[in-house]
Amino acid sequence: MRSFQRKLSEFDARGIRVVGISVDPPEINRRQSQKLGYTFPLLSDPKAEVIRRYDVLHPGAGPKGADIARPAEFLIDSSRIVRWVNLTENIAVRARPEQVLSAFNQITPAGQ
Numbered sequence: 001m002r003s004f005q006r007k008l009s010e011f012d013a014r015g016i017r018v019v020g021i022s023v024d025p026p027e028i029n030r031r032q033s034q035k036l037g038y039t040f041p042l043l044s045d046p047k048a049e050v051i052r053r054y055d056v057l058h059p060g061a062g063p064k065g066a067d068i069a070r071p072a073e074f075l076i077d078s079s080r081i082v083r084w085v086n087l088t089e090n091i092a093v094r095a096r097p098e099q100v101l102s103a104f105n106q107i108t109p110a111g112q
Contacts, residue, residue, distance in 0.1 A: 021043040054074065
């Protein structure tokens with residue numbers, strides 16, 4: 001997520017709103033955001049309701065067997081249609097900001 005923070009101006013320039021979501025409680029996300037200097041929203045989904053809706057729950061993969069969200073990146077348009085998804089089972093492997101920006105450029109007609 002630090003790499004997304006570093007490229008935030010490039011996302012902003014394309015009208016892309018970067019948002020993170022995790023099963024961690026709001027106070028943990030708030031501390032994490034402050035500690036790492038995130039200026040994009042880091043949302044809390046402790047009951048994994050949204051995480052389940054997007055089918056990215058990784059049951060038992062967290063500390064002490066806790067459920068966590070699988071690493072995933074989505075491009076969702078203003079009509080709430082998912083236009084691009086990157087999913088992985090490995091928590092250490094995630095899309096780089098350049099991959100997301102490239103995917104956005106491929107699915108967005110020039111001039112929009």
